[in-house]
Amino acid sequence: MTVIQYCREKTNVGELVIIREGGWVTCAAxxxxxxxxxxxxxxxxxxxxxxxxxxxxxxxxxxxxxxAPCIYLDI
Structure with missing residues (x-):
């Protein structure tokens, strides 16, 4: 599953998604x-x-x- 698919299909309103690459935070949504x-x-x-x-x-x-609560996604 791609990051965009995950964000659209598996998250709820008001959630903060932090994207990590190699353990480093690279993006948030x-x-x-x-x-x-x-x-x-x-x-x-x-x-x-x-x-x-x-x-x-x-x-x-x-x-x-x-x-703040968040979801970390590793890519």
Missing amino acids: FIDHEDLFRLPPSIAKAEVIGEECGRIRLANRAGGFED
Whole structure:
């Protein structure tokens, strides 16, 4: 299954998808209610070789940090 297929078929509204290549974060997509997101063509067409649920640390508006749930896809 390709990354674009996974994002369209296996995710839910409001999920954050982090794409890793060789263990390095290369791209991210936030799934909205209309499936409006863009991925670079080379990543969109890449095969998913692994997936896991996790958390990623993000900056918040208060100047601090918080952990957000996400799905990691390995390509």
